[in-house]
Amino acid sequence: MLKAYKYRIYPNREQQVLIEKHFGCSRFVFNWALALQKRYYAIFGKSLSRTKIQSHLVKKKKKAKFSWLSEVNSQSLLNALLNVHTAFTNFFKGQAKFPRFKSKKIPQRSYQCPQHCTVNFEQGMINLPKLKGIKAVFSREFIGNIKTGTITKTATGKYYASVLVDNGEALPTLTTIEPSLTVGIDLGISHLLVLSDSSKFDNPKHLAKASQRLSIQQKIFARKQKTSKNYQKQKLAVARIHEKVRNQRLDLHHEVTYKLICENQATSYAIEDLGVKNMVKNRKLAKAINDAGWGQFVTLLTYKANWYGKNVLKVNRFFASSKICSHCHHKLDSLPLSVRHWVCPNCQTQHDSDINTSNNIRQQALADVAGLATV
Known part of the structure; x- marks a missing residue:
């Protein structure tokens, strides 16, 4: 290993x-x-x-x-x-x-x-x-x-x-996928991730918190002459803010993935195969998506799961996980991102949008493994 x-x-x-x-x-x-x-x-x-x-x-x-x-x-x-x-x-x-x-x-x-x-x-x-x-x-x-x-x-x-x-050790054999030990994970912005067991992890939004301090330093940096020593000093000041934000985000991801892998009874984790590069083309959400660092989180979760013989199941990115009722599987025609709670028109079940999405991701991942995928 x-x-x-x-x-x-x-x-x-x-x-x-x-x-x-x-x-x-x-x-x-x-x-x-x-x-x-x-x-x-x-x-x-x-x-x-x-x-x-x-x-x-x-x-x-x-x-x-x-x-x-x-x-x-x-x-x-x-x-x-x-x-x-x-x-x-x-x-x-x-x-x-x-x-x-x-x-x-x-x-x-x-x-x-x-x-x-x-x-x-x-x-x-x-x-x-x-x-x-x-x-x-x-x-x-x-x-x-x-x-x-x-x-x-x-x-x-x-x-x-x-x-x-x-270290001379072999990677452990992946455990058998069991529905009772499988957790669905919905990556988001308001919450970093929401699990199918209703657990939620807050998103501190480190870049957003540092944006005011960063904007002040960048304005000062923009006024410096490139040939001056103060230009290099201010360039270093801006870089330090970015480095702190990056380290804060990495530390959070390590902490969360450790809890999921080592302090959780689950042996399989279902997530969406998100196209982050395409999602950040949306100029209204690009900054928030980059601040969440979904790609880095998935990378850490994947290699840590391999270390402990656990499974990471990826669901097709085109699966409409947020529009489907996890109870009766009724599919809505549309669901705006601003709607965080909704009622299924078919079975009248009240849904928390994030928890419902994570449940759908879990069900779809298990269906993919069983060869019963609908998408």
Whole structure:
């Protein structure tokens, strides 16, 4: 089983300079390989293999003009080539857009060390190729073989190390899906999620709460001249607000998913396969949807469920979960989002819109598993 552990690191000035060189060299190699692939495809109508690109890179490093590429870990440069290959593969599979060049202006940067990454918990150090003895704060320890180490720098100038570990354990077998142990989950805006057992989790709306403070700082930032030092200072002030909101949202999602997976008797969780990218095209709801972070929540719920052998069942996004009566299955012609309570015209059952939706999601997911889906 692979698990990632993220730690805050505190490199000294010399280490920071070398880390920045790794960022720059990895970005250069990525852009160079991408340009080479595009040019080769335009001339010959086919792509270069990874082996040929690697041989071109080796020849390039031997030239005096590009000798500075030898100052960083060679495996990190090869990983940049792998990223180009993966980007093209995902594009041709229809899973991603065409790869773009990496910009130097983007403040958040990262590079990966596929080999020779070690951790010393007693001394509080992380060792990487050409970077030894980086101070780190370990919030928790792990046991297992380190596969890769990734160094990232946030927009606020903080450094982190993400360590991917193989703990030698196998993923547990998924449990049998039982209707009595299946919970339907309706993701929303007024409430982050509503369960089919009538439980509701509030949505703190972190971005909305920080919007006034953020707007003030952004107005100040807009008045600064780009060549001044105050421009960079104010840019950092805006980035800190965004970082705090992101951390608050992530912490909430971890807390909620932990309660669902570890403090709940359910073994299966039914959710809608939402098309978030299409939903945010609605300019009236885009900010609220992004603030809720549905995609991140589903990602956390899915991998945590896999760790504990539980099931995540996804219902078709075109299933009219909010318009159907969960009691008699009568379908309404329309139901505005502003209507939070309604009465079924067929069986006269009073419904809370969110609870009714979560019940419909649960019933549809169980029907899909049994092969009795109606949609």
